[in-house]
Amino acid sequence: MKILQIIYESPGSPFGFGGAGVRAYEIYKRLKDRHDITLLCLKYPGAQDGDIEGLKHVFVGTESKSLTKSVLSYTIKAAKFVRRYGSDFDVIVENFLPSTPFFSRFLTKTPVILQVQGIMEKHSLKKFNPLYSIPMYLVERFYPCLYDRFIFVSDITKEKIMSRIMKKVKFCHIIPNGVDEGLLKVTPEDGDYILFFSRIDIYTKGLDLLISAFERISLQYPQLRLILAGYEFDRFDKLVSGYPSSLTEKIDYAGFVTGDEKIRLLSGAKMVVLPSRHESSPISILEAAASGKSVIISDIDEL
Known part of the structure; x- marks a missing residue:
């Protein structure tokens, strides 16, 4: 199976490599011998496409030192990548962040699964400038409702998101985190x-x-x-x-x-x-x- 994982984190990125990134690598290093895995990651200065730890990496965006510019460019160019190459994959897993709404489900006929790590709820309004926080809050509230396939990390997050989903869901599973x-x-x-x-x-x-x-x-x-x-x-x-x-x-x-x-x-x-x-x-x-x-x-x- 050919799998495309959309996730902005990657090892070596100056913008951080946290739990979502660790989780992705731990899962896919267990699948790479049986499946063809491609990670679509945020570009940063010096990032080069190729294999990292046996996983194919494609970096899109701009080589900017600004996180805001990098995230905006990544969101736009990742969406273009899905539109152009989405049909080459059997399934696409989109890692959900309110700051990067790709709308990938509407850009390809390939099944897209929205993976939700966690949600900020009203904390985004307290943490960020209103210019950023209000759009992020609205995206977090309504964007998942556009999807019908989900992966969650915990029961709590699943309950909070699914309580707002009114349509019939085709796929919904919890894959919890683990440890080395x-x-x-x-x-x-x-x-x-x-x-x-x-x-x-x-x-x-x-x-x-x-x-x-x-x-x-x-x-x-x-x-x-x-x-x-x-x-x-x-x-x-x-x-x-x-x-x-x-x-x-x-x-x-x-x-x-x-x-x-x-x-x-x-x-x-x-x-x-x-x-x-x-x-x-x-x-x-x-x-x-x-x-x-x-x-x-x-x-x-x-x-």
Whole structure:
């Protein structure tokens, strides 16, 4: 079967490689020996078409350092790609983001499945400038209603989306996230740090709440450190600005980590925290649990 996956994330992109990207690669590396997989990804400076980890990659858009320009160009050119080459595939999987409405279902006769990781709901109105947030909110509310084939990551997201779908649905399945089995073999250690392992996104991930809470407990546990690891959507120095040096010297940013460094950070953490205001089904807390770590999360349905 020839499968086209529309997903803007790819390894090496300066615009981040998060849970949606990890999920796609983990799924398709298990399918690539039996199927012909093509990933249609957002172009970035230096990106070249070709095989990456045994998967065919096609990059479309513009080689801009601006995320806004890159996303806009990617949305337009990915839609053109589907219109021109969609019939070459047996099925198309469109990863849904409110910022990239491709309308791919209407551009080809090939069956298109809308894969929904998570939704922001009214949080987009609180997080972004109205110029962006209002269109994104409206797209999130109404765009899925145009489709009749779905893949969801969690029951919660499925229930929220499907409650608004009035038409007959042809295909609807939940494919949950998983973890690298190697994490189950990790020997956990009780280190001297709390670990936050996700995107450095102050509003979505509740990092302002985390720093405030860490400031309070630091008085009781002066030797305790806080390590943040993940793609820097918001600048780390912006997050810690305004706090006294006595606190910030205990907070480290490890960057975007993978492989052995990720395992080392997870295995050595005292606990893992994820105080998100909204979420999908984050792989990071599954990885923490697989590593034998206690996880403190927000009291929201998705977690």
